[in-house]
């Protein structure tokens with residue numbers, strides 16, 4: 001049987017599970033300080049699988065808001081449950097929630113090499129509006145000649 005999917009606002013008590021998700025499923029982990037800061041200062045949602053008796057957090061989205069814009073800072077889904085539409089659901093919940101708070105534009109930046117995430121954003125109507133050359137540092141796993149890669153800027157009007 002396919003486990004039920006639910007999405008809710010994250011709380012600081014989700015910290016340990018989110019830290020684990022960041023460490024194991026984020027190719028560029030944020031680490032404890034940034035995750036704690038995100039939970040304290042941004043809007044956060046988690047996606048869970050399971051019923052009321054046993055639920056497991058398998059995804060996290062954190063976003064900041066300035067005036068009428070909301071920026072996706074990070075979305076990560078557990079590698080074991082990818083390509084099941086969970087990131088798409090998280091993004092839809094984020095966009096609906098911030099629309100109700102008066103947001104008229106969604107923003108995000110993504111590494112140029114992250115074609116999976118780029119496909120996800122494009123499938124949800126995000127449009128490429130800019131490119132920041134040499135924005136991200138590359139770790140040893142993904143060396144380029146310059147040691148840096150570009151950030152692609154995407155937006156979606158509400």
Ligand SMILES: CC(C)(COP(=O)(O)OP(=O)(O)OC[C@H]1O[C@@H](n2cnc3c(N)ncnc32)[C@H](O)[C@@H]1OP(=O)(O)O)[C@@H](O)C(=O)NCCC(=O)NCCS
Nearest residue numbers: 074075076077082083084085086087088116117119120123
């Ligand atoms: C990017 C990420 C969040 C996608 O999560 P996901 O739950 O697997 O995504 P979904 O199942 O909702 O994907 C929806 C659509 O996005 C596209 N997509 C998602 N991952 C893809 C991939 N690896 N390759 C190609 N297309 C992809 C597809 O169009 C997919 O629809 P389909 O499965 O019907 O073809 C996940 O791969 C992840 O956590 N990556 C590591 C962290 C990261 O890179 N985050 C983004 C930068 S902030």
